[in-house]
Amino acid sequence: MVDLINNENALAIGAKIKMSLSQLNTTERGIAEWFITRGNVDKQTSIKHVASSLNVSEPLIVKVAKKLGYTGFRELRQALWSYFAALPFDKEEEISEDDSIELVLDKIFNNSINALKEAQSVADPTVIAEASRLILLAGHVTLFGVGGSATVCLDFEHKLLRIGILSHSYNDYHLMLMVACQLAEGDVVIVISQSGDTRELLQAVQVAKDRGAKIICITNDNVSLLSQLSDLSIFSPARGGPLLGQNAVARIIQLNLLDTLFIALVLQDYHGAKEKLERSIEIVKPLHGKG
16 A cells, blocks of 8 residues: 555655645635645544544545545545655745745745656656647647746747747737637647636637647646646646745746656757757857847
8 A cells, every 4th residue: 555655656646636626615625735734644643633623524524535536534644644755855834934044945945846746746758748749740839828827938939949949928818819719720829827727818728729729738737627628738736835825836847847848849850959959059149248
């Protein structure tokens, strides 16, 4: 059982719980988030203790465990213990007003390392490889993202340009709609949305899908409307506190996933991509050091 779970599978336990949070109501979500906070559950934790700590009923705890994919509280407790044991560092420590800068540095880096390892545990190489294939075959490559995700889209647009793939990112709702309605079969839209439920993004994605474009998304939620609309979903599980926020960790994961997708593109035509990359570096060399 727990002893047979390797580190990668154990890390996926926390990632999959985070990816399932949107399926729960407010009370259930509070219980699930309490479960995945390190220090709350150990091998001996009883369901009675959990119910008392959270001021909820024992049947509700069992219900949440089943919604998360477990037969009951005991199986969830075993899985959580395996998950906590596999974490490289203490999990997701929130910043407090008394923290020194040294402690803040430790917390931020440790939280990011944990989140990256969890995301790696649920990343599907087959999906990333197929995404790279669709992008290489695409007539047009378009990126949609708002807020913090918009900066991640711009970063990937820049990476694609370095290997000769022309794309453009949009964060304005009206522009996204106008672009989406001009797309055609064989075009690709890459959508980055941590929640997967941003209304404006979903409307633009639906228009693009109706036009025959392939949709590739990066999102936290595996049951979100965005994931359901997408042909390929790459998941970026992340959970943050009130100061660090979810998006801070999510951006780090998204950037690493897109770096992996970028290299997957390069490997499909290594010598051609390498030549284009060197050419793009060479052309801007004279500009370095000026201004």
